[in-house]
Amino acid sequence: MQTIENSLLQVSVDENGAGMNHLVSQTENFDYLQTDDKQETVSIAFSGIDHDNNWALDLPWTVVDKGDARVSLTLIDTPESYKKFPYHFEVMVTYTIEGNQVKVSFLLKNNSNKEMPFSLELNVPIIAGWDSEKAVNSVILKNEDDHTITIEPTDFKVEISEKQIDFVSNKIKLAGETKQNLELSFTIA
Numbered sequence: 001m002q003t004i005e006n007s008l009l010q011v012s013v014d015e016n017g018a019g020m021n022h023l024v025s026q027t028e029n030f031d032y033l034q035t036d037d038k039q040e041t042v043s044i045a046f047s048g049i050d051h052d053n054n055w056a057l058d059l060p061w062t063v064v065d066k067g068d069a070r071v072s073l074t075l076i077d078t079p080e081s082y083k084k085f086p087y088h089f090e091v092m093v094t095y096t097i098e099g100n101q102v103k104v105s106f107l108l109k110n111n112s113n114k115e116m117p118f119s120l121e122l123n124v125p126i127i128a129g130w131d132s133e134k135a136v137n138s139v140i141l142k143n144e145d146d147h148t149i150t151i152e153p154t155d156f157k158v159e160i161s162e163k164q165i166d167f168v169s170n171k172i173k174l175a176g177e178t179k180q181n182l183e184l185s186f187t188i189a
Contacts, residue, residue, distance in 0.1 A: 009188060015063065020104075040125040042122060072092055089108070091106065101188070104122065139160070153184040
């Protein structure tokens with residue numbers, strides 16, 4: 001588990017899957033991902049690569065950069081993944097805390113010399129007692145205690161169900177030896 005923080009927020013990221021496990025207000029000592037009996041996780045999925053497996057959970061992530069308020073993890077293809085998805089790729093996710101905001105940035109790299117299809121999702125659970133509301137260019141989660149998370153998906157399509165919000169960027173096609181950046185942010189109030 002990697003923990004980053006500033007005076008307002010503390011975020012914990014699990015190296016297994018690179019998901020955000022804790023989003024804590026330092027001033028209120030309140031974890032936005034905790035219920036009375038369960039710790040939730042904001043998870044990453046590569047749904048379009050292999051429908052039977054979530055490679056974001058199955059493949060090893062490596063911490064490549066760490067500071068007080070940021071952490072970057074990288075996932076690189078393996079010989080086993082190449083058998084099912086014949087491309088050399090790298091995905092870097094960076095969590096950065098700035099004030100009361102957590103920015104989540106993805107860098108997708110196609111290290112092959114041919115076009116590579118790719119799909120990326122960030123799955124945010126809707127915790128019991130929280131309501132979701134879709135606004136222009138954002139999703140707002142609010143609970144009865146007036147804790148609020150505003151999520152701004154710069155590069156993602158939003159799909160809301162009863163249990164979770166999926167931020168999806170599918171049908172990405174990266175030309176050989178190219179890269180693409182995707183970003184979203186969580187603002188806490």
